[in-house]
Amino acid sequence: MLKYFPIIVFFLFINCLTTQAQVTNTREHISLDANWYFAFGHPYEPQKDFYNGTSYFSYLSKTGYGDGAAAPGFDDRYWRKLNLPHDWAVEQKFDKNASLSHGFNAVGRNFPNTSVGWYRKTIHIPTTDLGRKISIAFDGVSRNSIVWVNGHYLGTEPSGYHSFNYDITDYVNYGGENVIAVRADVTMEEGWFYEGAGIYRHVWLNKTNPLHVATNGTFVSTLLENDKAKIQALVTVKNDGLKDENFEVKQEVLNAEGKVLGTVKIEKLKINSLELKDFSSTISLKNPVLWSLENPYLHQLVTTISQNGKLIDVYKTTFGIRTIRFDADEGFFLNGKHIKIKGTNNHQDHAGLGVALPDELQYYRIGLLKAMGSNAYRCSHNPPTPELLDACDRLGMLVIDETRLMGTTDLHLNDLKRLMLRDRNHPSIISWSVGNEEWNIEGNITGARVAKTIQAFAKTIDTTRAITAAVSGGIGNGISTTIDMLGYNYIATKNTDEQHQKFPQQLSWGTEEGSTVATRGIYVDDLEKHYLAAYDKKQNDNFLSLENGWKHYASRAYLAGMFIWTGFDYRGEPTPFGWPSVVSYFGMLDLCGFPKDNNWYLKSWWTDEPTLHILPHWNWKGKEGKTFDVWVYSNCDEVELFLNSKSLGKKTMEKNGHLEWKVNYAPGNLKAVGFKNGKKTLTDAVNTTEQAAVIVAKQDKILVENSKVAVVTISVADKKGLNVPTANNNLSFELSGPGKIIGVGNGDPTSLAPEKFLEKIETFPIHSLKEKIVDNMAVVDGIAANYNDQQWKPAFKDERNASFAERAKALIYRGTVDLPEIPKGAKVTFFYKCVGPQQSIYMNGVKLAGNLAQNKKGYEYIIDEKLIKVGKNTVAVIATPFVKQNSWDSFNTDLGLFQIYTPAPQWKRNLFNGLAQVIVEATGEEGEIKLQTNSAGLKSSTLLLQIKK
Template sequence: MKTLRLLLLLFVCPLIVSAQTAGSGQKSRAHICIDTGWRFAYGHPFDAAKDFNNGTGYFSYFAKAGYGDGAAAADFDDRPWRKLDLPHDWAAELGFSEKGSYSHGFKALGRNFPESSVGWYRKKFTIPQQDYGRHITIAFDGVFRNSTVWVNGHYLGTELSGYNGFEYDITQLLNYGGDNTIAVRVDATMEEGWFYEGAGIYRHVWLNKTSPLHIAANGTFVSSTVGNGKAQLTIKTDISNYDIGADNFAIVQKVYDRQGHLLATKQTDGHALQPFKTGEYSSQLDIAHPKLWSVDTPYLHRLVTTILVNDVPVDEYVTRFGIRTLRFDANTGFYLNGKRLEIKGTNNHQEHAGVGTAIPDELQYFRIASLKQMGSNAYRCSHNPPTPQLLDACDSLGMLVIDENRLMGIDEYHLGNLKKMIDRDRNHPSVISWSVGNEEWGIENSETGARIATTMQSFVKSLDTTRAVTAAFSGGWGQGLSGVMDLIGFNYIAQENPDAQHQKFPQQKGWGTEEGSTFATRGIYFTNDSLHYKSAYDAKPRPNAYSIEEGWNYYAKRPFLAGMFIWTGFDYRGEPTPYGWPSIGSYFGMLDQCGFAKDDAWYLQAWWGNKPVLHLLPHWNWKGKEGQPINVWAYSNCDEVELFLNGKTQGKKAMAKNGHLEWTIPYSPGTLKAIGYTGGKQVLTETVQTTGTPQAISLEAHKNTLKADAQDVAVIKVSLLDKKGLAVPDAGNEISFKIEGPGRIIGVGNGNPTSLEPDKYLETIVNMPIEALKELPVPDTIRKSETAENFDDSSWKKAFTNISDTSVKAWVYRGSINLTDDLTQSPLSFFYKSIGRKQSIYFNGHLLAANVDYHKDQDVFNISKAFLKAGKNSIVIVALPIKKIHPWDNPNQDPGVIQFKAPAAAWKRKLFNGLAQVIIQSDGSHAGLITLTATSAGLKEKKIVINADK
């Protein structure tokens, strides 16, 4: 994996700098990541009072422009909300419940949990005055799900799907030279898929600034033909004009190699575009002796497209692309750059232990590198368009991709979403196929399904003819959808007969889009259904499904099938088949949720990779089973393997291609040793030893230097060692973690599909509104008795019932909050909003602030722990009334909230079969050393130091 890291061209999310610029001044392009400095709070799907009264105003945001109210209003007071950075998946922070969704891993989210199924996000940002005249948009890579966005109280739109990227024009809504506010309401009550999907703004958010005349978002498409020592590039460029007049311009396009050398350039002049129009412009460039992109040499080029107006650059757009050729053959499979390549793929959902769906960019590279190390060369995005950074990782590391549409259909919504995916991802050389659907059981066997699939396939070809179009089909071959697709995806061939399909449709290409869904728990070698543990020996999971070995043997023997995608590469939350509660994760992966390899990964490495492999299973810690038979397997691509137990041979066996070897051995503590032979020569040795008790903690980072950018991460493997330095494979100790320096822990995990431990440890925040607020008109503000803790206010009226009474000299307002014992253990903060032009505030008779002038939302008062008591606590505000300037003025009637805050508990995780994982991230504050300290009862603490470097 570390060798692969050297090949990376990391494109991470910059925090405040421009990712693409051209020219100078206000005409330059800026692509600014705005992931930092957000505020978050839970809303409610149907209780308006718990949803910050959004949409309850006399004029709603749907009635008149700029009337976003409640938490959508620009001046809403979000000071008590939690501070966080994006990406963010609030589902990963929630606990588990048997009432939760089986398919989503029993998280406390969804219709049974309205209090945690709607989230609000807000962020303030500044736009310089000199930006006036530029075209400015806000772009979201993905929000799960049903998101509504406002800027400065202006409703921008609603995106239903959690997988679509979307962008809004905010040019005319901004306060240039001042502050602006984004508000986003996210409703994750309803599931979109049948697997863990997270909740919240779980992908990046961008602020884009361009000239009014500019290359459109995802506006370039580079395709290539290769032959006779050159590559001919066809470049299509979409240019949009948001100026008020027609613009004349020239287009300059330059192609650079990986080292930055200019390979080709072309300028076309005399273009014109009317206002609010988008035009497509085509050109061709030739590259002599091109370096081709492949899975082994993922060579990337760069296209720079510049718009010139009167010879002055007004926009520049950078496109990464690769030059390669693709071809599927109905009889001989898949060809990359003219050479047949077996597809050795995995299916994967977008989720990782500790962080849920909010996967940092570097973690995408870690995951793809882990699959490459296993021998995989292809990745199916199951079952939705991925985050763009995943495809960047696949481009950089050399991983082929099926890019998959979320939902089949033929109307504007369905085809529009399909077009969004293709337009966004069409320049990624890793993408070799567009998938229009997956196992649409309601239609796939019918004439309706055939018509829908035919329409979608034709629609894709109208946008991109360079890639194959596929759909994953689960049964009933030869009819419906399976009869019309150019490239059919077989799901679980044990149910049907691909040979018969090939005979019936000899011109149809085919591959296995899902195969080999073996159940396995990492590090478990005896099935225990009472504990929800499945043995990690590869086995047929059910009569109508193949094991990993069975599936690969089937496909490897049929050249007309291009290859197969295993279900799955990584374990994922949700779908804990074949169990239910309290299992909360799947058992299908070759790697667990942390990316720790199960034994099947070595089977694949042996027959998918290109290096000698020898792996033994199980571990050799079987205290209490002395003399009992233990199945010992060897995964290897050597010709022969000989096994020894404590120096005594157990026999040499020949390895069948795409197979494995087995021995049954009575258990005796000591050492298992295997020797692999190829061509009669010893090439590999593997040992598995009985270990002692844990004596030391081991911490290993996948890299030791981070960018100090609040984005980069290091993945830390945690294990325990015995006195000989051997990793203890069955250790289950609880490990606690502490971090110091410019970093933070963002998640922990251990790969256990039954663990109900938290993935995150967060500070506790409780915001309490003042209850039962009453009022009393008084002649002056020199009040004593009314401010007393136990004053009788039973005869007072509900507050703000006489707000229009101009004869009142002053008001006394009384309310209360109820505190449990826990809430009295720390000082409280009163985020106060003025309800008078001058006011004094009391808590349980104690003066907090005297004669405070009117401030909109700037006052925060500390309430001493000494003032607190369990039960009812009084809040009194003595105020001079706010005078209306206009009859329609509506003075503030909300004095704010009182907040309890407690620090997060210590991060911890139990090892599962010897392993756990911690993900640490730079916090972006400064460069320096990040120290992670791990402790466990009875063991010496262990430290690892990671350098955060600017």
């Protein structure tokens, strides 16, 4: 059965209420994630890029001239069908010639055939929407995206991280079909870490009245005085209409239960045509419930615009009532309470999914970090998806929100502004980061100027949060002299005490620290296999260990805290290795979210929860008598170690430290006993296990009610029921019911096995097209497969004018399609495109259809495998000709193509040091999903998931 987080259930309930309210009012926010078509284009070969931009007038030349795959009438029937979010990079094979920093997935400059992706979707917009403002919003597209609607070029967004939207009001076909086309190009990398490829975040259709609250048009800030809160509510109203308007604004604050706590009205307002205007109001609340880490309580501001008593717009803003304060000597305060920042840095990819994470996975990942004791999250090094910030708001996690690229041109400042306007109402955000390790400028006068300017600009948008920048080079010059809040990246080469004395008013914290490298479940370095022992040891003299880093920050009040590099492993940057390592080694949790041993060091000192953890595992067959380092992480006062019930000594735990023993291996039971105030309170043990006997599948607790995603952990146990930590068995998965597997992983940083098992779509064009004029449609001479057409003319060379129609009552077209041997279980479809008002179609002399009328969408035919030849196949069409009415008229000259669709193979994954992960997504129907896991020689496991609508 699914298990739930109550706070997320509440979130989904509020979302349902919001959706209903939007439908009954004048604002609609509609998901466009479903039912897209996708295909690969090409960065520089026009024929492989669907001839986009090759027409006489390109989309940059004349309005509405989107051509190729950007044209509304383009035939996309043979493209792959999918739902968003989508990351095509994670679907590609690994290749040593690909980018190391991006995890060696075969995209980028060396792989042009998989570096451009096209998306198309058709939506219906009713005639009743005429007069409203219609826009489409993208939460993020990687990378360098171009968007068209109905052939109209809307714009280009170079960054893969920034949200953007386009007003399409004047381009809409009201009452009919509207085609959205998106081209994304990842040939050039934006970051130096895995970024994915494609529309990997949500897409929305927004509808409002011309007079409405602007996009991201509210800003709520709070001021606490004793038992009262003053809610400062700024609203930006936009009049997209062509006449001036009079109106009134009402602001209401609701608690989490939907009760109205306070209301204010601003009346007799006026706004000019095409004007953007700000209005502010203050709402006082008595004894408010505050947003905190322990109780992340959220309120809602409901902003309504009315005219003469008629409701024009309703805009809802989720916010939290809280105060934040940084002090140069004492660190960070939330609601007046001192909080030491215990943070992690994170990129945005996950095992099996790349960067295309379902919303539930954001909650899953934040929940894992909170369980470790982390209270803060740095978005490294880019604007996050909005759903990540929602998860931080609702689970109680502080955030550094970071822009992608530091600079002071209009481009850089506008990107920062877009980020801040979008995210400024999230109570979780405590700081804006304007730069990270800008080595070219961080230590010189240019850096000082840039930091001073961008910081001042940020304060024109928001003065309630600290402005920070992360510096990894030298300090005492450049950026570190002008930034309000200095972020230290790796203090092994820096003196924070000296900087604090030199700049006593400067705020400071560690934005990156504790950059240790470790492989989950490995306790002896194996450099040949690229595996690193999971003990906390510094990389080199430029870094501190995790423990020494935390000790430095924990012992200095002026340092607000630190952010570890990193919370999760991520693709790319496989320091200190290269190929075939494809994943980093930095995480406290691996790419799946399985904890490494360092996780328990942090849990010991970042939480008050009694903690005791022993490492390594105790399966060392053939190494009897060999000495192993045994470490214990704990917040107990003392710990005693036992091997097969024999005491190896009791040791006192140092604050923020760990304990070590040298132990000669003997099979059996290695047990740690923790003592608090002299009393035995905790035990933890590792056991020598027998061979794996049974598969164990367990659903993670993060799933929410009516969730569409389940995270399943696969492990194996011996016949005594003990988990086998060294198991690496090969697994296969079978799923039935209303669901599908969307990703698999195991946390192995060197695994080159696929994480996606997808259908295969191949297309084969019809080439060498020739034509011959015939007397009528009844002529059949020329349709046979072996007919000699060497004397025929190349097709469509003659001008299709009235005189041509006089002499050509009908034509026979012949072309060739080269087909391979058809894979078992595959389906072959001929997507025919009409070449005349009437036509009959033949393949290898066999009639597929006769006397078909012109159809703009063409026709589809499933081809019997018996009709197909390996190699050359002939397609013949007898058709009446199209005739131009005007010289500029154009018509189709392509017979279409053949598609071979091969179903996805069985999903597989091997265990890595005892663990693997399967991510299951419900498809929308109510019922029972059954996930069966099999492995040779092991007892299978069947996990049942109940799905309710």
